[in-house]
Amino acid sequence: MNKNREHFVTCGQMRILEKRADENGLSYYQMMETAGSSAAEIILEIDMYRRFIAGKEDVSDTVNSKVAETVYVGKSIKSPKSYVSAENKGCDEKGDWSSRRKNVLVFCGKGNNGGDGFVTARILCNKGYEVTVILVDGKPVTSNSKINFSLIEDMPITIVDMKENERALIELREIPDIIIDAIYGTGFQGALNGNALKAAIYINNFSKGSSDSTCRGGPIIFALDIPSGISGDLINEKYLDHSCVCADYTIVFHAKKPVHLQKFASGYFGRIVVCDIGIDEERLWNVEI
Ligand SMILES: NC(=O)C1=CN([C@@H]2O[C@H](COP(=O)(O)OP(=O)(O)OC[C@H]3O[C@@H](n4cnc5c(N)ncnc54)[C@H](O)[C@@H]3O)[C@@H](O)[C@H]2O)[C@@H](O)CC1
Numbered sequence: 154m155n156k157n158r159e160h161f162v163t164c165g166q167m168r169i170l171e172k173r174a175d176e177n178g179l180s181y182y183q184m185m186e187t188a189g190s191s192a193a194e195i196i197l198e199i200d201m202y203r204r205f206i207a208g209k210e211d212v213s214d215t216v217n218s219k220v221a222e223t224v225y226v227g228k229s230i231k232s233p234k235s236y237v238s239a240e241n242k243g244c245d246e247k248g249d250w251s252s253r254r255k256n257v258l259v260f261c262g263k264g265n266n267g268g269d270g271f272v273t274a275r276i277l278c279n280k281g282y283e284v285t286v287i288l289v290d291g292k293p294v295t296s297n298s299k300i301n302f303s304l305i306e307d308m309p310i311t312i313v314d315m316k317e318n319e320r321a322l323i324e325l326r327e328i329p330d331i332i333i334d335a336i337y338g339t340g341f342q343g344a345l346n347g348n349a350l351k352a353a354i355y356i357n358n359f360s361k362g363s364s365d366s367t368c369r370g371g372p373i374i375f376a377l378d379i380p381s382g383i384s385g386d387l388i389n390e391k392y393l394d395h396s397c398v399c400a401d402y403t404i405v406f407h408a409k410k411p412v413h414l415q416k417f418a419s420g421y422f423g424r425i426v427v428c429d430i431g432i433d434e435e436r437l438w439n440v441e442i
């Protein structure tokens with residue numbers, strides 16, 4: 154690897170790495186579980202910290218360095234059901250720190266980025282958050298995303314399908330405390346349209362661009378992997394769709410994608426936190442195929 158430039162992988166390279174990881178003992182399911190659960194940990198940490206210092210002082214730099222220095226490493230993965238019970242045990246200890254249950258809106262697409270969103274939704278629910286999942290493009294279609302959707306269906310999570318209810322966003326009564334964008338990640342190309350565009354407009358109503366939501370009021374907006382509407386491989390400003398989601402934090406899985414390095418798009422990412430999902434890139438590039 155060239156040490157003089159910041160490390161990144163293209164979306165195509167990411168797909169190859171995930172495939173090789175899956176063939177070499179780290180399943181697609183494990184990677185999704187790690188991505189979603191690590192994202193939940195990061196969100197919990199930032200939210201608790203924000204609450205702790207709310208209104209007292211400007212701590213944006215402290216939060217930045219605290220989060221940036223944290224490396225989120227993949228955990229050993231068990232069966233889907235064992236996760237749910239493990240999280241429930243943690244809930245008694247950690248779920249009661251809030252006098253008011255905080256509202257989380259998780260916008261999920263039908264692909265694997267949406268699958269990450271279901272994992273995050275499940276964990277935040279088990280930690281005592283009041284979670285609403287918005288299905289932007291209807292029910293999930295990828296196999297791991299379907300499994301993770303099935304895990305939240307019986308939980309006390311409100312699930313709203315924008316395909317079935319055109320007024321879904323209008324009917325959202327409360328201003329959320331946290332918004333999670335899990336509509337599109339590395340599988341997206343082009344420009345937002347339809348319900349995804351409506352969702353991005355809804356989210357961006359709350360986003361204040363570069364102003365730091367850790368200190369300002371209103372919901373904190375987290376994007377999983379890439380703010381929806383931005384293509385991961387984009388390197389030409391001409392093709393940037395400005396209706397994309399504008400996040401306060403972007404939680405990037407494994408490594409930055411080319412667009413994360415582009416100055417012209419930096420206003421949409423907020424702070425970037427790169428999160429290890431267990432992929433040993435050096436080894437995987439060298440495995441025999
Ligand atoms: N492959 C895996 O197992 C893993 C994937 N991960 C997550 O999965 C993401 C990639 O997942 P996918 O490859 O399923 O793709 P995405 O979930 O990013 O998006 C796929 C969907 O977007 C649609 N789409 C693409 N361009 C569009 C456009 N212009 N308008 C409307 N719809 C459009 C596609 O038809 C497809 O249905 C990553 O960013 C990451 O968040 C992580 O969970 C880690 C493991």
Ligand SMILES: [K+]
Pocket residue numbers: 266334335336337338376377378379380381
């Ligand atoms: K996203």
